[in-house]
Amino acid sequence: MQCLHCDLSEQGHRVRLGEGEGEKQMAICTGCSLLCEDIVASFENGSLKHAKNLCRRGHGHFQAALTERTRPLIDGEQVAVDKAIERAAEILKSAKRPLLYGWSHCTQQAQFAGMALAEKLGTTAEVTLDGASSFCEGILMERILAGKISTCTLDDVRNYADTSIFWGSDPSSSHPRHLSRFSYYPRGEKRQRSYEEERTCIAVDVRRSPTAQLCSNYYFRLQSGGDAQFMEAVLAVLDGKIPKVADKKKMIELATILKKTEWGAIFPGPGLIYSLQDKMDLFEQLLARLNEITSFKVVPMLADCNARGFNELLFEKTGHAGSVSIQGGSAAYSAEHSVLAAAKKCDAVLAVGSDPLADLPIGTARALARQPIIAIDPRRSLTTDAAKVVIPSALTGLEAGGTAVRMDGVKINFEPIMKSELLTDEQILVRIMEAI
């Protein structure tokens, strides 16, 4: 189907660019991994003049372009960007165990440049390359990329899904347009009667989240960490056994919905993935059972705009979606190479497309803060405040063009909608590499 807003190509959607500043332009929102490509926006005189189709999260993301921008700094003193890049190269060159962390807000082009930098540094050092999703969604992504778990695109969900299950995820808060663009409200090719008659939306969560409130009668409340137990109960009832749960009637009702489903999709979030951890086989078992009865696909609710792109890049190189070490020209995976372990032994940190000091556990953040940090970031963060070197970059999607991979694996190409003198993440990484 031809997209109304862009030229569809084999490589993905490409948004047409407007004709200059102040004019309304089609834009991609890089505020989350839905990468909504129907945004109309214009900036004028340093403010967001017009915005259409942005969700609240996206609106915050677009407004962020105008506030708390970083400046090139070394030890808190403003310098020329060339000096900051030069100093970053010196730090990385002299490091024996550098950690290159983040990447989920970067374009694929920047991620490729990051991999090339890691490989170059890896000729003389032990480099750890990791991202925020490696110990959460990455666990599931790995199984999807390995073909162990059946997946689909969000366009398939819009066109065919009659049952959507939000398990440990809350798109109304994390991906606000998920339900309206794909999973519940839209009229798809085979779902013209949509949410009024044809679509059922189910929430499985520890709290009555905003999404669970929309699912009304189909909210299944879990005990904290009770996902595996709930899964076993679903498997039991699908096999005609009496489930070991308090509300047996409701569980049987769920099984009936699942059995009647023509085309279902499960959207697992951090709640499910953290809860299962080493019991992910149980999830595969449930999917296998469901697919004996009908068709169920899985699309993980990756948070950041290009988290999937980074997972795919690492998987292609190593067969794993995160926690990679590169040394002597070869890449290897191990939990020992996760940011949590690497923070305690690294001697330099390159943080790009992330704010590890805000996001990571306090012990890890504190360990990172003891090392010289090079922060490539368009905006002020806890990490830039603690960094030895700050290199300002163009905002992905607004000031920097490139490619990102949507949560379902569809590549989205975009061009900048704001003029900027700032270097892109990719350009900065290439220049650091050249300086090394």
Place this chain on the structure above:
Amino acid sequence: MAEIEVALVAVRDIFQDEAGRKSLFSEEYRILSALITLDKQDMAGLAVKDGDKLLVKSEAGSIVVAARASKDDAKEAHPGLAFMCISPWYSQLVPDDGCERISVEATLAPTTASVTAIAEIQARMKS
């Protein structure tokens, strides 16, 4: 003084997220992040009302946040289960093993101390 143990679960909130995108250092973001949502029974057990301060302690660290009663009705009561948004405040309570990021065991007690400021969190990084 009353003290209770809870499973503290990290959640997302669209308003807190938007505030953080505008500025991690804003008062708006602090108010929405340094906030713990408790069941009404737990609020009563601690003898606190909306806006009162609580000292939240886990094996990883401690913070002071404001308390808020859950809007869930009696049917959805969740004593022993509390919620906080993912933020630098929540990160102060997360142990380093990486497997417990979405939920931590925490102890809550009323306090007269001020809500932890972002500057204090930044100072902890350097300690």
